[in-house]
Amino acid sequence: MEKKQKDFYYSMSLPDLVRLCQQDDKFALETLIKRNEKIVYNTLYHLDPNRPDLSDLTQEVLFRMARSIKKVRNPDTFKYWLNQIITNLFYDELRRKTRKLPTVSIDEPISDQDSTSAATREIPDIGQVPEETILGSELDEKIKEAIQKLPEQFKIVIVLRELQGLSYDEIAKITKTSIGTVKSRLARARGKLQDHIRPYLQ
Amino acid sequence: MEDHICGEIKPLIPDFHDGEIKDKELYIKISEHLKVCKDCRIELQELEELSKIVKKYFDVDEFEKDYKYHKDTEHLINRLDEVQYCNNVRDKISAYIDDELLEQDRLIVEKHLRKCIVCYKDYENLKLTSKIVQKYFKNLNFPESDVSDRVIERLDRHKSKKIAISLAVAAVLGIALFHFMFINAFKFENFDNKSLKNKNTEQSPEKKSKTEKFLPGLSF
Structure with missing residues (x-):
């Protein structure tokens, strides 16, 4: 893609870009993928920073997004639609793998008297953590720490609101709860974050 | 030690103020403690002040006399x-x-x-x-740089695969259609032959010879 062309696609609004993608514009689709890779990765990262397969999940989300872009009925709700893909995939994976860390063998296979197949002694490989984002300030570190400490249901509302900028109605639909629940969870999550960074607010 | 007694006495101060402590020993204990503990004494005084204000509020005459209290x-x-x-x-x-x-x-x-x-x-x-x-x-950074490229590659592969599958399906359908047409044509031909044969047997010798004349291959 030439620079001028690239700039043209990058300056376009998200709904317009989606409309072009739906008309089989290959460059528009490439731009849409590139424009969303960071936000998708960071959403998944903040939902569970300990997952070793974050980049694979990001790839899967972007692939599903590109493959079914024509199914978006209203391009103005693209962000909501994309986050449905993210959360569906994330929770499917969570259910499937139940957050099991990859394992490495520390011993030769040991024989099992009752079985002809060999069993292996394995321990979780905590050395295989995903690449950490380098954060500049101490405050950013504090926020990251505070978000990670939040319970699952608070974490998701903070990510969907503050990172993705979704409305309460959209968050309620994605998390399959009521708007009232979203309101109270968000208020409590913000309260917890505020407590964590209180010294910096003065 | 004093703090420990305060913790025990303080919750009882409102009852003490209202004259609701019926146990003599406890009453003496609280009175003795109030003599020596400034904090608890202040708490009792504040309670007395608040009680006065509330009483004045409900007393109409006093309320009219003292407007300041009303404001407070x-x-x-x-x-x-x-x-x-x-x-x-x-x-x-x-x-x-x-x-x-x-x-x-x-x-x-x-x-x-x-x-x-x-x-x-x-x-x-x-x-x-x-x-x-x-x-x-x-301000978060994105550590992966080739995710988009991998997605685009995968999409291309997916597209090629889709085309290949479509072609294969078209080919299978084509073969099936051809097969269907061929079989049907054959059946139709057989059916025609049989019906013609039946007709021929019923036909008069004159007509039969006519049929043989025009469709020589159909006579068995």
């Missing part, structure tokens, strides 16, 4: 209302920041924030927290 009490009651409101409003501040409140609730929160400095401070801090969190998310 009114202020106290307003403050109590505000405190009750604080809890109600604090739950709504987060949604107020996001402009996600119903018009009626938004007006209640705005009105309260103008009056209550504590809640206003809370509102400012929560708004600042939200902005800091948003900024944190905005």
Whole structure:
């Protein structure tokens, strides 16, 4: 893609870009993928920073997004639609793998008297953590720490609101709860974050 | 030691003030403690002051005589209302920041924030927290650089695969259609032959010879 062309696609609004993608514009689709890779990765990262397969999940989300872009009925709700893909995939994976860390063998296979197949002694490989984002300030570190400490249901509302900028109605639909629940969870999550960074607010 | 006794005595001060301590030994114990403990004495005095204000508020004559007390009490009651409101409003501040409140609730929160400095401070801090969190998310780096390329490659492969599958399906359908047509044509031909044969047997010798003349291959 030439620079001028690239700039043209990058300056376009998200709904317009989606409309072009739906008309089989290959460059528009490439731009849409590139424009969303960071936000998708960071959403998944903040939902569970300990997952070793974050980049694979990001790839899967972007692939599903590109493959079914024509199914978006209203391009103005693209962000909501994309986050449905993210959360569906994330929770499917969570259910499937139940957050099991990859394992490495520390011993030769040991024989099992009752079985002809060999069993292996394995321990979780905590050395295989995903690449950490380098954060500049101490405050950013504090926020990251505070978000990670939040319970699952608070974490998701903070990510969907503050990172993705979704409305309460959209968050309620994605998390399959009521708007009232979203309101109270968000208020409590913000309260917890505020407590964590209180010294910096003065 | 004194602190330990304070912890035990303080909850009993309102009952002591109202003359509701019936146990003599306990009454003496509290009285003795009040002589030596300044904190508990102050608490009892404050309770007496508050009691006086409330009594005056309900006493109509006194209330009319002393307007100042009336003002103080009114202020106290307003403050109590505000405190009750604080809890109600604090739950709504987060949604107020996001402009996600119903018009009626938004007006209640705005009105309260103008009056209550504590809640206003809370509102400012929560708004600042939200902005800091948003900024944190905005400034995050993305460590993976080839994810997009991998997705685009995968899409190309997916597209080629889709085309190949479509071609294969078309080919299978074509073969099936050809097969179907061929079989049907064959059956049709057989059917025609049989019906013609039946007809021929019923035909008069003259007609039969005519048929043989025009369709020699159909006679068996």
